Amino acid sequence: xxxxxxxxxxxxxxxxxxxxLAVLNQLKSEQYGYSLLQSLVDxxxxxxxxxxxxxxxxxESQGLLNSQWDTSETRPRKYYALSEAGDAIxxxxxxEWKTIVREISSLLKGEDHDE
Amino acid sequence: xxxxxxRYVYAVTKRLPEDQRLEVAAELKANIDDMLPxxxxxxxxKAVLVNLGEPRKLAAEYRGDKSGLIAAGWMGDYLMVLKIVxxxxxxxxxxxxxxxALVNPEATIIIGIIFETFAKVISQVVxxxxxxxxxxxxxxxxxxxxxxxCTGETFDPEKLSAMPKPIGKKISRTGxxxxxxxxxxxxxxxxxxxxxxxxxxxxxxxxxxxxxxxPMFAAEVLKTYIPLFIFSLAMAFSHTAIKLAxxxxxxxxxxxxxLYQLVSAGIFLGFINDTRLINQAFIAEAASYFxxxxxxxxxxxxxxVLGFSIFIGIIIAIDLIDTxxxxxxxxxxxxxKP
Numbered sequence: 249x250x251x252x253x254x255x256x257x258x259x260x261x262x263x264x265x266x267x268x269l270a271v272l273n274q275l276k277s278e279q280y281g282y283s284l285l286q287s288l289v290d291x292x293x294x295x296x297x298x299x300x301x302x303x304x305x306x307x308e309s310q311g312l313l314n315s316q317w318d319t320s321e322t323r324p325r326k327y328y329a330l331s332e333a334g335d336a337i338x339x340x341x342x343x344e345w346k347t348i349v350r351e352i353s354s355l356l357k358g359e360d361h362d363e
Numbered sequence: 364x365x366x367x368x369x370r371y372v373y374a375v376t377k378r379l380p381e382d383q384r385l386e387v388a389a390e391l392k393a394n395i396d397d398m399l400p401x402x403x404x405x406x407x408x409k410a411v412l413v414n415l416g417e418p419r420k421l422a423a424e425y426r427g428d429k430s431g432l433i434a435a436g437w438m439g440d441y442l443m444v445l446k447i448v449x450x451x452x453x454x455x456x457x458x459x460x461x462x463x464a465l466v467n468p469e470a471t472i473i474i475g476i477i478f479e480t481f482a483k484v485i486s487q488v489v490x491x492x493x494x495x496x497x498x499x500x501x502x503x504x505x506x507x508x509x510x511x512x513c514t515g516e517t518f519d520p521e522k523l524s525a526m527p528k529p530i531g532k533k534i535s536r537t538g539x540x541x542x543x544x545x546x547x548x549x550x551x552x553x554x555x556x557x558x559x560x561x562x563x564x565x566x567x568x569x570x571x572x573x574x575x576x577x578p579m580f581a582a583e584v585l586k587t588y589i590p591l592f593i594f595s596l597a598m599a600f601s602h603t604a605i606k607l608a609x610x611x612x613x614x615x616x617x618x619x620x621x622l623y624q625l626v627s628a629g630i631f632l633g634f635i636n637d638t639r640l641i642n643q644a645f646i647a648e649a650a651s652y653f654x655x656x657x658x659x660x661x662x663x664x665x666x667x668v669l670g671f672s673i674f675i676g677i678i679i680a681i682d683l684i685d686t687x688x689x690x691x692x693x694x695x696x697x698x699x700k701p
Contacts, residue, residue: 281390282397298416301394302424305387317389323397326390 267295269345271303272338275313278329304328312337367408368395370523374418378439379425387425412520432500434507441503443691448495450687454621456491458676458683460484461629465636465672534606534616543603550596557585557592584639591634595627617690621683628679635668 312334464480
C-alpha cells in the first residue's frame with residue numbers, strides 16, 4: 249500500500265513537466281478548458297481535469313498564456329492561447345525535452361535486454 | 364434545484380486568496396458546465412465532481428503550493444483557520460491586557476502609566492499571537508502528516524457542507540442606523556451631564572429636609588473628558604457612514620469597526636476608571652452619613668468599576684470576534700457573471 253502511493257507520487261512527478269509541454273503545444277490556437285482537455289485525451293495524453301484547469305491558471309499568471317472570456321455564446325467560456333513569451337519558452341522546452349529523451353534513452357538502452 | 368456545484372466551487376474557492384476567488388469560481392463553473400451533458404442528472408454532476416477531485420486538493424493545485432511542514436493539500440485550510448485564530452487571540456489578549464494594565468498600574472504618573480500600558484499590551488498581544496500561531500501550526504503539521512494515511516474514505520460531493528448564507532456578511536442598514544442613534548443619544552446625554560454636572564447626592568434629613576446635596580463628581584476633571592466623548596461620537600458617525608457605504612463586512616470595514624470599538628471603549632474605560640472623578644467631599648459626606656470609613660466607599664466604588672470594566676471588555680471582545688469571524692469565515696465572493 250505504502251509502496252503503491254510512493255510509485256504513484258513518483259509517476260505523477262515525472263509526468264508533471266511533460267504535461268506543461270503538452271498543454272503549450274496544444275495552445276498555439278486558442279481553446280477553452282474542456283476543449284483542451286478533450287483534445288489532449290484524444291491524442292492519448294493522460295491528464296486529469298483537476299490538474300489541467302489549475303495548470304492553465306498558473307501558466308497564465310506566469311505570463312506563458314493569454315486568456316479572454318468569450319461571453320457571446322450562451323455559456324461564457326475562458327479561452328487560453330500561447331503568449332509571445334509562452335511561445336519562446338515552449339520552443340526552449342521542446343528542445344530540452346528532446347535532449348532529455350536522448351540522454352535518458354541512451355542511459356536506459358543499456359539495460360533493455362535485462363528485462 | 365441541486366446546489367452541489369455551487370457548494371463544490373465554494374469549497375474550492377474559500378481556500379484560495381480572496382483576489383483569485385471570483386475568477387476561479389467563474390472559470391471552474393464554466394468548466395464543470397462543459398463537462399456535463401445537457402440536462403444533467405444528480406449522478407452526472409456527482410461523477411464530474413468526483414473526477415475533479417477533493418476540493419481541498421483542487422484548491423492546492425490552484426494555489427500551486429509546495430510541500431512543507433504543512434502538506435500542500437492542507438495549506439488552504441491551515442491559512443483559513445490560522446487567520447481566524449489569530450484574530451480571536453489578538454482581540455482577547457488586547458482587551459484583557461488593556462484592562463489589566465489600566466486597572467493595576469504600577470507607575471504612578473500618567474506618562475508612566477501610558478508607557479507601561481503600551482509595553483504590557485504589546486508584549487501580551489505578541490505572546491498570545493505567537494502561541495496561537497504555534498498551536499495551529501502544530502495541529503496542522505500533525506493533521507497533514509497523519510490524516511491522509513488514516514482516512515481511506517473517497518470523496519463524496521453529496522457530503523459537501525452547505526453554502527453560508529450570504530446575508531451573514533451583509534451589514535444591516537437598520538442595525539447600523541439604530542446603533543448610531545442609540546450611541547448619539549447616549550453620548551449627548553453623557554456630554555450634557557458632564558457639562559452641567561447635575562448628579563447630586565440628595566437625601567432626606569429629619570432636621571433639614573431635602574437639602575444635603577453635594578456634587579458627586581469633580582467638575583474640572585469631568586470637563587476634560589468632554590472633548591474625548593465628542594471625538595468618540597465623531598468616530599461613531601464616520602464609522603457608521605463607512606459601514607453604510609460599503610454595505611458588506613470586508614476586511615477594511617471590519618478594521619475600521621475594530622478601531623472604533625477599541626478607541627471608544629478605551630475612552631469610556633479610562634473615564635470610569637479615573638479615580639480623581641469622584642468628589643472627595645462627596646465621599647467624606649457619604650461616609651459620615653453611613654458611618655463607615657471613606658476607604659470602604661472608595662473600595663466599593665473601585666470594585667464596582669472593575670466589574671463593569673471587565674463586563675464591557677467581554678462584550679466588546681464578543682462583538683469583535685463575531686465581526687471578524689463573520690468577515691473572514693464567510694468571506695465568500697459571489698460567483699462572477701463575466
